[in-house]
Amino acid sequence: MKYLSEIKEIVAGILQIPVEQLDVNANMNDVENWDSLRNLVILSTLEEHFEIQFPDDDIFDLTNVQALADEIEKLK
Amino acid sequence: MKKRVTFRDFEERDIDFIHKCKNDEKLNSMIVGRFKPFSYEDAVKWVQGCIGEHDTYKFWAICTNDDEQRIVGWVSISNIDKYNQSACFHGIVIGDKDYHDGFAWIESYLFVYQYCFEYLGLNRVYGESVVGHKQSNTVGSLFFAEREGTKREAEFKNGRFYDVYMSALLKRDYFMHKERGDYEMRAILKRLSPYNK
Structure with a gap:
């Protein structure tokens, strides 16, 4: 998947968690710091x-x- | 952008949801106000108190945007003062985790501002947020409410004192920004991007 690692880096950066801690399939409610804001x-x-x-x-499903x-x- | 939620008056069918949320300590941990156990009878009274029109306050159930209109949270205003044309943005609680994506939260703010300034014709809507609750603390800049001060150690929660920010949005600023399109969801999203800081 072309953009997956780049997206992971960006998301982990915003959540302020180590990138290796970010499970790509985990719903936002199960990921540390992934709140509404x-x-x-x-x-x-x-x-x-x-x-x-x-x-x-689609935007509401991108969690x-x-x-x-x-x-x-x-x-x- | 299509709407994530709608708003309606409270109904008896909301009691179970309110009972569950009011007893969720985590959900209440950074909301202004004291957490205490809430019995089912408390929930019944609370919902009955929210139903209908009142001179000084108004509560809405935040609902799914479909035919069912299932409650996912609530939003309220208090201290409606017709002489000084002001009201307090009492708070938003999104109790359904599936609606923690931020859209229900933004739409609730827009709904309340629209109700206060366009329906009630108020001049000033003010609010308070516990310092450290990032969502509430960010709202000021997101909707152009001005921070007016800090009440030091005004809230005792989670075993310690918290400072509380006070902020307010004035009618003239609301209409100026509305005219500019600043309250469109896409414009709000853009303001949140670090690329625009």
């Missing part, structure tokens, strides 16, 4: 970083790293 920061940061816009129909990576892959 940081979730919005993650979405906005990834949109700017990859110069994309998550579709309205783990794998889902974010799949969506970004689709949009690039």
Whole structure:
């Protein structure tokens, strides 16, 4: 997967946790520091970083790293 | 962007949810106000007190945006003062974890500001947040409310004292930013990006 490790780095940076601690399939509610504010920061940061816009129909479902990576892959 | 949640008056069917949330110590750990065990009878009285129109306060159930309109949290205003045209943004609680993605939280703020400034015609909406509760502390800059001061050691929680920020949004600032599109969800998301700091 082309962007997965890059996304992981960005998300772990925002959550301020070691990247190896971030399970790509874990739902945000099960990941340390992934609260509502940081979730919005993650979405906005990834949109700017990859110069994309998550579709309205999908944005509420992007609550783990794998889902974010799949969506970004689709949009690039 | 489509809406994540809607808002409605409280109903009797919300009692179980309120009973569960009011007894969730973690959920209450950084909200202004004292945590104490909440009986089912307390929940019944609390919900009944929220239902309907009141002179000085108003509560809404935050609900799923579908036909079921299942409660996921609540939002309220208090101290509605018609002479001074002000109200206190009493608080938001999102009790359903599936709605902790931030969108329900943002939409609740927008809903309350719209109700206060556009429906009630108030001039000032103020609020307090426990210092250290990052979401609440960030709201000021996100919605252009001005921080007006800090009440030192004003809240005793989790075995220690916390400072409390006071902030307020004025009607003229609300309408200026609304006119500019600053309260559109996409604009709010952009302001949260570190690329725009």
